[in-house]
Amino acid sequence: xxxxTRTTIYYLLFSLPLLMLSGWLLYYNxxxxxxxxxxxxxxxxxxLWEQHLNSLPAAKDILELNxxxxxxxxxxxxxxxxxxxxxxxxxxxxxxxxxYRNLTVFIVRNNQHYKLSFQRSVLEHKAVFKKxxxxxxxxxxxxxxxxxxxxxxxxxxxxxxxxTSLEKITSLNMQQLQQVHFDKVAIREFDALNSSLNAxxxxxxxxxxxxxxxxxxxxxxxxxxxxxxxxxxxxxxxxSQLTEQQTVAISSAFEATQRLSKLNQALLLITKIENNQFxxxxxxxxxxxxxxxxxxxxxxxxxxxxxxxxxxxxxxxLLIHPLLADMxxxxxxxxxxxxxxxxxxxxxxxxxxxxxxxxxxxxxxIGAAKLFHRFAKSDTATGNGLGLAIVKEICDSNNIAxxxxxxNTYHQFKLTPL
Amino acid sequence: xxxxxxxEDEVSLRDSIQQYMETQGYLCETAGNFNEAMDxxxxxxxxxxxxxxxxxxxxxxxxxxxxxxxxxxxxxxxISARDAVDDKIIxxxxxxxxxxxxxxxxxxxxxxxxxxxxxxxxxxxxxILFNEIEIHxxxxxxxxxxxxxxxxxxxxxxxxxxxxNKGRVITKSALAQHIWGDHYDQAASYDFLYTHIKxxxxxxxxxxxxxxxxxxxxTGYKFTDN
Numbered sequence: 001x002x003x004x005t006r007t008t009i010y011y012l013l014f015s016l017p018l019l020m021l022s023g024w025l026l027y028y029n030x031x032x033x034x035x036x037x038x039x040x041x042x043x044x045x046x047x048l049w050e051q052h053l054n055s056l057p058a059a060k061d062i063l064e065l066n067x068x069x070x071x072x073x074x075x076x077x078x079x080x081x082x083x084x085x086x087x088x089x090x091x092x093x094x095x096x097x098x099x100y101r102n103l104t105v106f107i108v109r110n111n112q113h114y115k116l117s118f119q120r121s122v123l124e125h126k127a128v129f130k131k132x133x134x135x136x137x138x139x140x141x142x143x144x145x146x147x148x149x150x151x152x153x154x155x156x157x158x159x160x161x162x163x164t165s166l167e168k169i170t171s172l173n174m175q176q177l178q179q180v181h182f183d184k185v186a187i188r189e190f191d192a193l194n195s196s197l198n199a200x201x202x203x204x205x206x207x208x209x210x211x212x213x214x215x216x217x218x219x220x221x222x223x224x225x226x227x228x229x230x231x232x233x234x235x236x237x238x239x240s241q242l243t244e245q246q247t248v249a250i251s252s253a254f255e256a257t258q259r260l261s262k263l264n265q266a267l268l269l270i271t272k273i274e275n276n277q278f279x280x281x282x283x284x285x286x287x288x289x290x291x292x293x294x295x296x297x298x299x300x301x302x303x304x305x306x307x308x309x310x311x312x313x314x315x316x317x318l319l320i321h322p323l324l325a326d327m328x329x330x331x332x333x334x335x336x337x338x339x340x341x342x343x344x345x346x347x348x349x350x351x352x353x354x355x356x357x358x359x360x361x362x363x364x365x366i367g368a369a370k371l372f373h374r375f376a377k378s379d380t381a382t383g384n385g386l387g388l389a390i391v392k393e394i395c396d397s398n399n400i401a402x403x404x405x406x407x408n409t410y411h412q413f414k415l416t417p418l
Numbered sequence: 419x420x421x422x423x424x425x426e427d428e429v430s431l432r433d434s435i436q437q438y439m440e441t442q443g444y445l446c447e448t449a450g451n452f453n454e455a456m457d458x459x460x461x462x463x464x465x466x467x468x469x470x471x472x473x474x475x476x477x478x479x480x481x482x483x484x485x486x487x488x489x490x491x492x493x494x495x496x497i498s499a500r501d502a503v504d505d506k507i508i509x510x511x512x513x514x515x516x517x518x519x520x521x522x523x524x525x526x527x528x529x530x531x532x533x534x535x536x537x538x539x540x541x542x543x544x545x546i547l548f549n550e551i552e553i554h555x556x557x558x559x560x561x562x563x564x565x566x567x568x569x570x571x572x573x574x575x576x577x578x579x580x581x582x583n584k585g586r587v588i589t590k591s592a593l594a595q596h597i598w599g600d601h602y603d604q605a606a607s608y609d610f611l612y613t614h615i616k617x618x619x620x621x622x623x624x625x626x627x628x629x630x631x632x633x634x635x636x637t638g639y640k641f642t643d644n
Contacts, residue, residue: 015518223519228430228431231438231521231524234438237587237589238587244635246638248637254591302610303613
């Protein structure tokens with residue numbers, strides 16, 4: 001979720017209840033104030049009328065005094081309780097019910113109980129009140145909108161240096177060793193952030209560079225003594241005085257240096273893949289890569305009399321470094337041959353977006369724990385135990401998903417885009 | 419006699435190369451650093467120069483540039499411990515004829531030097547002769563006692579490799595790597611190498627050549643007439 005969305009939600013979460021509460025308080029208080037005023041007016045007229053009635057001669061029939069402001073009627077109810085009430089009164093002119101506030105007073109005159117009802121239209125008050133609510137809503141709505149606009153502005157303006165730095169750091173490509181600099185900004189926190197970022201990226205780049213040269217130098221340093229050992233052994237083999245036993249011993253040592261050298265190269269390759277030192281520049285055709293290796297592997301397959309079939313439903317164009325494409329295919333292919341049985345079977349299927357290699361084998365299914373793990377080779381394996389680890393590493397670094405399945409002596413590896 | 423210059427700072431490796439190449443009939447000179455190498459190429463002509471990239475006082479790549487600048491006729495083979503694809507491409511772009519990654523087989527180095535010298539000096543017109551066997555690299559044809567021999571590409575490559583390293587013990591891995599290049603380490607065994615050698619040997623004997631391919635138990639082969 002974007003920071004702006006988050007802050008907006010928080011603004012709304014806090015301000016809406018607050019506005020609602022203050023709206024309600026305002027409404028409640030204004031209504032009370034208005035009612036209080038009406039009630040006071042009614043009370044005043046009641047007092048004026050009572051004085052007036054008291055000043056009249058006793059014989060005067062007060063029922064004659066009836067008028068729109070006060071209705072007087074006889075009643076049998078004996079009560080001292082005056083009370084206010086709200087009523088609707090039908091206005092014949094406008095043909096509608098209008099709200100009225102009513103004060104009912106009971107008096108005794110010449111032993112006769114009367115009920116006096118004082119009425120005031122509150123229609124105007126209600127109209128004023130309605131207007132007030134509308135204005136209030138506008139004000140509150142405007143306030144809310146203003147909040148959001150201020151928030152937007154703050155987000156745009158204040159966070160700008162942050163967003164600039166963020167953009168820079170996300171587009172930063174370590175393996176291409178781009179020089180990146182985070183500028184000085186006025187806001188102290190962001191400035192601190194930027195200078196830390198400068199220090200960090202500088203350190204990372206220096207480390208990356210030194211690691212890169214280290215791995216290459218390490219390989220160089222190991223390969224040179226290996227080259228010396230190998231050349232000396234090869235020269236030693238030329239000695240015609242050697243016994244057969246000595247020759248075999250030298251050959252074994254020779255083969256071992258070869259393995260050591262291959263192992264060194266494989267580990268170096270994995271490190272390079274992990275460091276993303278292989279940048280894919282163009283799309284590789286899986287079909288072309290497989291075909292490149294086919295003629296070589298056909299010989300190996302012939303040795304085991306393996307039946308090989310390849311089906312290309314549609315070519316898969318894959319964005320990957322050519323060297324890695326080669327390693328990927330050749331490792332999977334050679335595994336399929338190496339662990340195959342005599343008169344076995346290999347089936348390769350290429351579709352647009354998938355590469356599948358299925359082979360028969362006398363070996364059981366590869367356990368999930370061993371699959372793709374470095375040096376996790378089986379007892380009869382002749383490889384260096386890094387083949388599948390390299391395959392996995394290549395897949396991981398190139399957004400390829402690799403699946404392994406085992407079904408009735410058939411081992412299957414399937415590559416799909418992640 | 420063909421002259422070689424070996425530019426390599428590792429004394430042991432340099433000696434090995436020198437020793438092997440001298441028994442193959444080359445006259446070898448050596449240089450252990452950039453300045454020494456520059457002095458030698460300024461004063462003498464060589465048929466082939468082996469250059470290590472990482473040498474003291476400069477880079478092997480600069481030597482290649484210098485050689486190209488003075489229009490040297492020498493063949494150039496870069497030997498480097500770095501398998502970096504970029505180095506390989508730069509080296510070949512600068513005009514070196516070949517690139518070998520350490521560690522390499524001396525027999526492979528020898529075969530490549532022979533191939534480059536053949537190409538440079540005889541435009542591939544030279545015949546490769548070994549007793550009754552005659553090879554014309556330009557036509558890729560093999561004759562035994564004036565009769566043409568039908569061989570596959572791999573058998574042809576093996577035969578040239580054998581003759582280039584005649585009288586030397588050649589390991590199985592050197593042969594496998596020569597024939598299948600970098601792919602060979604994907605191979606689980608040398609079984610399919612045996613098949614090719616068996617076939618070549620059969621064809622040679624059937625066409626009337628002597629049995630020159632000797633098996634060295636547990637090690638490899640030797641192409642020899644004694």
